[in-house]
Amino acid sequence: MANLKDLKTRIDSVKSTRKITKAMQMVAAAKLRRAQESAEAARPYALQMDVVLGNLAKGAANSPTAPRLLAGSGKDDVHLLIVATSERGLCGGFNSSIVKLARLKIAELLKAGKTVKIITVGKKGREQLKREFGDNMIKHVDMSEVKNVGYVNAQEIATDVLARFDAAEYDVATVFFSRFRTVMDQTPTALQLIPAVFNDAAEDATAPNYDYEPDEDAILADLLPRSVSTQIFTALLENGASEQGARMSAMDSATRNAGDMIDSLTIQYNRSRQAAITNELIEIISGAEAL
C-alpha cells in the first residue's frame, strides 16, 4: 500500500488540477457567451444574403453566362478542403470530430481518383492531418494571434480561396467546421462554397420581382465573392462558439472526474492511516504482553 505521504501529495495534486479545470470551465463559459453573441449578430446578414442570392441564382443558374462561382469550372477533378479547427486543445472531441469528417471525405475523394488540396485554419487540425496528408496541404492560416474573429479574417481567407479559383487551382471548394447547436451538441459540418449551392427551403415563393441596378448579372458577380466571405465568416464564428461549448463540457466532466478521484483517494488515505494506527497499537500491545 502506498504510504501516507505519497497519498497526501497525490490528493493535493488532483485538487489543484480540479481548480484549474474548474477555472477553465468558467472562462470557457464566459467566452462562449461572447462567441454566441457574435454568431447571433452575424446571422441576419448571412440570412439576408442567402435569400437574395438564392433568388438571383435561380434565374441565372441555367443561363450560359452564369458566373463561374455559381456554375463551377465544369470539372470536378481537384477539390479544395478548408478545414477550420481551433488553436488550442483541451476541448474534448471538438477538433477530432471535424478532422474525422474531413478525413472521411478525403479518403472518399482520393479513392475516386480526385486530387485533394487542403487549407487548414487553426493549429490543431493541421497537427492531426499533417501525418497522413502532409503532401496535400497547400496553406495554413494561423489564427493564434486573433483574439476575436472579425470579418477581415474571413475576408483574407476568402480572397485567397477566390484567387486560387481564378487561377484554376481547384474545381470544388468545401469548408469543414463545427456547427454550434447547444453546449453539449456540436455537429461537424461540410459546406460546399464553390460552386455555390443554395438551400431550396430558403427560397421565398412570395418574393417580389425585383428591379435590379446594375443588371442581375453584375449584382450576382458582385455578390458571389462576398457570399464566400460571409460563409467562411459564419463557419469561423460557429466554430468559435462550438469550441468554447466543447471546452466547457469537457472541463465540466474533467472537474467531476477530479472530484471523484479525490473522494476515492481520500478514502484510501483514511484507510491506510487507520491501518497504520492499528498496526502500531498491535505492536505496543504485543510488546507489553511479551514482557
Added chain:
Amino acid sequence: MADTMTFDLVSPERKLASVEATSVNIPGMEGDLTAMPNHAAFLTTLRPGVVKVNNGSDVTEYVVTGGFAEISAEGTSVLAEQAMPLNEATAEVLGGVLSAAEATLETSAEDSKTAAAQRVNDVKTLMEQLGH
C-alpha cells in the same frame, strides 16, 4: 398608405439599426436614391457613401463602404460590407478603406480594373464630402 417602413442596417459583424423610417437615402452604384414606404421591389449594389435615415423628426447618418440594398414595399434593408455611424467614420478609418481600395486596384486583373478605379474614386469623393 403606410407612413413608415422598417429599415435594417446590417454588417457582417453586427446589426447597426432596425428602426421605423419615413425615408432612406441610399448611395446606389449608379446614383443616389431615396426609398420611401411602398417603393417598388428593388435591389442595388452600393458605392461607398452615406446612408441617411429619416424617421420623421430626426435624421441618422451612417457611412457604408459598399454592399447592397434591398428595397420592398414594407421595408428596406441595407447589407453593408462595413458600416458605422457617421461620427465614427474618422479620416483614419476611411484612410484604411482607401488604401485597401488602392491595393485592390494595383493587383486587380485587367477586366476588373475599371471597377476598382471607380471604387478608389468613390472613397475619395466620400472623404471630401465628409471634409477629411
